[in-house]
Amino acid sequence: MTLEKLRPGQRATVLALRLREPLRRRLEDLGLAEGTEIRCLGRSPLGDPAAFLICGSAVALRRADCRRIEVEG
Amino acid sequence: MERTVALAGNPNVGKSSLFNRLTGLRQHTGNWTGKTVETAAGRCGSYRLVDLPGTYSLRPGSAEERVTRDYLLRGEAEAVVVVCDACCLERNLILALQCRALCPRMLVCVNMLDEARRRGLRVDCEALSRGLGLPVIGLSAREKGSRAALIAALDALFEAPPRPADPGKGAEEAEEPCAQRLFEESRRLCRLVLRGEGGAYGPRDARLDRILTGRVWAFPVMLLLLLGICFLTIRGANLPSAWLSRGFASLGGLLRRGFRALGAPAWLEGLLLDGAYGSLSLVTAVMLPPMAIFFPLFSLLEDAGFLPRAAYNLDRPFQACGACGKQGLCMLMGLGCNAVGVTGSRIIASRRERLLAILTNSITPCNGRFPLLIALLGMFFAPAGSSALLSAGLLSLVLCGSAALSLAATALLDRTLLRGESAGFVLELPPYRRPQIGRVLLRSLLDRTLKVLGRAAAVAAPAGALLWLLGRVQTESGSLLTVWAGALDGLGRFFGMDGAILLAFLLGLPANETVLPILLGIYGAAGGEMPEIRAVLLQNGWTSVTALCVLLFTLLHWPCSTTLLTIRRETGSWRWTALAAALPTAMGLVLCAVAAALGK
Structure with a gap:
C-alpha cells in the first residue's frame, strides 16, 4: 500500500520511494529511505498534510507526495 | 593568529544558540528548521567562528544548504565543528560522516544533552569518539560552562596533527547515492553509544500536537x-x-x-x-x-x-x-x-x-x-x-x-x-x-x-x-x-x-x-x-x-x-x-x- 493509507497511530516499513529528485533526496536526508520504519502521528485539521515520525522526529508530508511512497504495514 | 572555525549541523540543532553563547553576539534564534539562512561570523577567544545555515547533508537541496556545502568545499575554515542534536543522533551523524571525509580538522559536538536526559536518553561521547575516530564533546548550549569546554576542545584539536582527508573525494562521495551505506553506519554507531529509549519528538510533543494541530482546537x-x-x-x-x-x-x-x-x-x-x-x-x-x-x-x-x-x-x-x-x-x-x-x-x-x-x-x-x-x-x-x-x-x-x-x-x-x-x-x-x-x-x-x-x-x-x-x-x-x-x-x-x-x-x-x-x-x-x-x-x-x-x-x-x-x-x-x-x-x-x- 502507499503511505497516504496509513492511519494515525499505525506503523509501517518503507519499501520504495517513487519520487522526483529533489524531494526524494530531501526525504532520504531526513532518514526516510527503504527499510525505515515510519509511524503516522496525525493529520492536520484540514485533512492534508499528515505528520509522520521518521528517525525520531516529526515530519509533515502532503497526500500527493505520500501516494508515491510504497510501504508495508 | 586568528583561526577560522565553522559551525555546521542539521537545521534546528541549536547551532545559533551555541554560536551566540560562544561569541556573545546576538544572532536571532528560533525553534524551527531553516531559521539561519545566512552565515554569520563572530569572535570566540582566539578563534573566528562562522555560523553556517543548517543542512541535512552535503548533497545540496535548497539554497541555504548550498551555502553550507560551498563554504565547506572552499576550505576557508581551518576546522569544522559539526553540531549534533543528542535527541536525534541517528540522522545527525549522517552529516558528521559526510563531513569526516571532507575536513582534516573536525570536532563533533553533541548538543542538547540536557534535553536528551529529560527525554530519557544518554549518549556515551567516548564510545562515539572511538567509533567515529574523531574528537567528540558533549554540551548543553544553554549551560554556562559550554564556552570554556568548547574552546578547550578546539585548542586540543589544533594541537593534534590533522587527519588525512581528501576534499575532492569527499565531495564526490557526498554526491553519490550512497545514502544507504551512511544510514547503516550511523545506525550502527547509535547502537553503540545510545542508552535509553526515545527520540527528539516525544509523548509530550504528541500530546500538545493533538491539541494544537487537532481538528477541534x-x-x-x-x-x-x-x-x-x-x-x-x-x-x-x-x-x-x-x-x-x-x-x-x-x-x-x-x-x-x-x-x-x-x-x-x-x-x-x-x-x-x-x-x-x-x-x-x-x-x-x-x-x-x-x-x-x-x-x-x-x-x-x-x-x-x-x-x-x-x-x-x-x-x-x-x-x-x-x-x-x-x-x-x-x-x-x-x-x-x-x-x-x-x-x-x-x-x-x-x-x-x-x-x-x-x-x-x-x-x-x-x-x-x-x-x-x-x-x-x-x-x-x-x-x-x-x-x-x-x-x-x-x-x-x-x-x-x-x-x-x-x-x-x-x-x-x-x-x-x-x-x-x-x-x-x-x-x-x-x-x-x-x-x-x-x-x-x-x-x-x-x-x-x-x-x-x-x-x-x-x-x-x-x-x-x-x-x-x-x-x-x-x-x-x-x-x-x-x-x-x-x-x-x-x-x-x-x-x-x-x-x-x-x-x-x-x-x-x-x-x-x-x-x-x-x-x-x-x-x-x-x-x-x-x-x-x-x-x-x-x-x-x-x-x-x-x-x-x-x-x-x-x-x-x-x-x-x-x-x-x-x-x-x-x-x-x-x-x-x-x-x-x-x-x-x-x-x-x-x-x-x-x-x-x-x-x-
Whole structure:
C-alpha cells in the first residue's frame, strides 16, 4: 500500500520511494529511505498534510507526495 | 593568529544558540528548521567562528544548504565543528560522516544533552569518539560552562596533527547515492553509544500536537493567540506612547528655550526642532511602543516551536494556490519584517514556489505598518471609549484579510506568470521547547527598540528636516510640498485618499513607520497624541472612507526600500523586483478605487 493509507497511530516499513529528485533526496536526508520504519502521528485539521515520525522526529508530508511512497504495514 | 572555525549541523540543532553563547553576539534564534539562512561570523577567544545555515547533508537541496556545502568545499575554515542534536543522533551523524571525509580538522559536538536526559536518553561521547575516530564533546548550549569546554576542545584539536582527508573525494562521495551505506553506519554507531529509549519528538510533543494541530482546537487556538497578541500590543502600547509623547513635548520645550537663549536663527530652530526632532519624536512615541511589544511576543511563539505548526495547519489553502506550505512560515516572518520574510524564503527549495513566496510577502503587513493600522483602527473604526479588545479584534480581522489577499495574489501568479507543478513539501515539526521567557522578551524588546530608534534617527529625523525644508521652499503657487501634494490630489481622490496621503506613502519608501509622521508634516501639523492626530486628519477632510482606503493601501502598496533591495538580491533580477512592487500596488489601487466608489 502507499503511505497516504496509513492511519494515525499505525506503523509501517518503507519499501520504495517513487519520487522526483529533489524531494526524494530531501526525504532520504531526513532518514526516510527503504527499510525505515515510519509511524503516522496525525493529520492536520484540514485533512492534508499528515505528520509522520521518521528517525525520531516529526515530519509533515502532503497526500500527493505520500501516494508515491510504497510501504508495508 | 586568528583561526577560522565553522559551525555546521542539521537545521534546528541549536547551532545559533551555541554560536551566540560562544561569541556573545546576538544572532536571532528560533525553534524551527531553516531559521539561519545566512552565515554569520563572530569572535570566540582566539578563534573566528562562522555560523553556517543548517543542512541535512552535503548533497545540496535548497539554497541555504548550498551555502553550507560551498563554504565547506572552499576550505576557508581551518576546522569544522559539526553540531549534533543528542535527541536525534541517528540522522545527525549522517552529516558528521559526510563531513569526516571532507575536513582534516573536525570536532563533533553533541548538543542538547540536557534535553536528551529529560527525554530519557544518554549518549556515551567516548564510545562515539572511538567509533567515529574523531574528537567528540558533549554540551548543553544553554549551560554556562559550554564556552570554556568548547574552546578547550578546539585548542586540543589544533594541537593534534590533522587527519588525512581528501576534499575532492569527499565531495564526490557526498554526491553519490550512497545514502544507504551512511544510514547503516550511523545506525550502527547509535547502537553503540545510545542508552535509553526515545527520540527528539516525544509523548509530550504528541500530546500538545493533538491539541494544537487537532481538528477541534487548532484554529480556535491560533485565532486566540492572534487576538491575544494584538490585544497585548494595543493595550500595552497606550501607556508608554503617552509617556513618550509627553516626555518628548517637554524636552522639545526645553530645547526651544535653549535655542532662543543662544540666539539661534529661526530657520535653524525650524529645521532641527520642528523638522527633525518633531518627526523623530512622533516615530518614537507613536510607532515604537506597538513594535517593541509585538515583536517580543511573536519571538516567544517562534521560540516555543509554534510557527511550523501554524504552517502545518494552514497548508491546504497554500496547496490550492500551487504554493509551498513553507510560504506560510515566510508570511509569519513577514509580520516581523518583510525583508526577513523574503530572505527566509530560502527554505523553499523550488525556484517557482520561492518566487511566489517572495513576490507576495509584502502583502503581509510588517511590524513597521502595524502602528499605522492600529492608529487608523483606533481613530476611525473603534468607537471612542471602546475597549482595546475591540481594536484587537479588528486588527486580527485585518491580518486574516491580508493573509487572504496574499493567497489570492499567489493564486493569481500561479495561474499566470509562474505556472508549474508542485515540487513537493516536507516540513519538520520540531519538538516544543519551553521558551526562555525572560531572556527572549528582554532581548527582542531591546533589539527592536534599538533598531527602531536607529532607523528613526537615520531615516525619520532627516526626512523630517527635508520635509520642513520642502514646506518652506516657495514657488508661485505655494510651497513645494503643497505643489506636489496638489499635483497628486486628483489621482489620490480617485482612490479615496488625497494627494498628501499618496505623497506620504511615496516619501515613506525608506521606512514604512515614517508614513504617518510625514503625512502630518505635509498637513503642516506637529502631531502629538492620538486625539490630536485624529483632529488634524478630520480637519483635512478625512472620512471613514478615507481611513478605509488608507488602511487598504497600507496593506497593499510597494514594499519599503530595504525589502526591495532584498528582493533584488534574492531573485537576482530587477524585473521580479519591479513585479513585487507593482503587484501589491495594483491590487491596492483597485481595492481603494472600489471602496471609494462604493463610499460615495
